[in-house]
Amino acid sequence: MSLTREHLAQEIIDAGRFLYGRGWSPATSSNYSTRLSPTEALLTVSGKHKGQLGLDDVLATDLSGNSLEPGKKPSAETLLHTQLYSWRPEIGAVLHTHSVNATVLSRLTPEDFIEFEDYELQKAFSGVSTHESRVRVPIFDNDQDIARLAAEVQPWLDAHPDCVGYLIRGHGLYTWGARMSDALRQIEAFEFLFECELKTRSLLNR
Numbered sequence: 353m354s355l356t357r358e359h360l361a362q363e364i365i366d367a368g369r370f371l372y373g374r375g376w377s378p379a380t381s382s383n384y385s386t387r388l389s390p391t392e393a394l395l396t397v398s399g400k401h402k403g404q405l406g407l408d409d410v411l412a413t414d415l416s417g418n419s420l421e422p423g424k425k426p427s428a429e430t431l432l433h434t435q436l437y438s439w440r441p442e443i444g445a446v447l448h449t450h451s452v453n454a455t456v457l458s459r460l461t462p463e464d465f466i467e468f469e470d471y472e473l474q475k476a477f478s479g480v481s482t483h484e485s486r487v488r489v490p491i492f493d494n495d496q497d498i499a500r501l502a503a504e505v506q507p508w509l510d511a512h513p514d515c516v517g518y519l520i521r522g523h524g525l526y527t528w529g530a531r532m533s534d535a536l537r538q539i540e541a542f543e544f545l546f547e548c549e550l551k552t553r554s555l556l557n558r
């Protein structure tokens with residue numbers, strides 16, 4: 353059964369309230385989307401306060417990132433969402449957040465990835481069934497040219513079909529799921545792991 357546009361828009365609004373409330377989407381940062389059809393996404397309009405979204409603050413785009421609703425400006429990062437829907441047909445929701453921990457950890461890490469190992473909470477990620485696994489999260493350098501950034505991300509996705517999310521340095525996190533609830537679960541898992549990692553590094557003075 354496919355969900356109606358209004359239902360999907362309400363999921364985006366509710367996600368914004370939750371993520372803003374947790375401090376992971378401050379001010380007008382972040383953007384969220386759901387798949388509207390096999391060839392369309394429903395995305396947040398650019399520049400909106402994500403804790404105060406209304407039904408009018410979303411718009412449909414095609415999977416090349418073109419607005420299908422003249423008069424509404426799609427998120428500046430639309431291409432980072434639509435490339436995920438094109439990459440994997442089972443993806444139904446994409447969330448991008450700007451938490452303090454994601455921002456600090458990505459700036460503190462000189463390598464182009466971080467890896468989580470031996471955390472029970474890794475099992476919150478789709479496809480992970482044991483703590484005895486490694487979840488590698490790539491870190492891409494920030495870029496104001498989103499088409500160029502998307503072109504950096506694509507080869508990683510193609511080479512890592514099990515990728516559950518990525519960081520943009522000094523900027524934020526992208527993660528996704530079959531449904532909005534799956535993407536939200538992954539955001540929470542990432543935030544838990546980022547905080548563990550930062551606390552561990554600070555206790556070990558690394």
Ligand SMILES: CSCCC(=O)C(=O)COP(=O)(O)O
Nearest residue numbers: 380381382383398399427428
């Ligand atoms: C004030 S945050 C800068 C833009 C950004 O990174 C973001 O996530 C929000 O951009 P949008 O165009 O989707 O509002």
Ligand SMILES: [Zn+2]
Nearest residue numbers: 382448523524
């Ligand atoms: Zn952003």
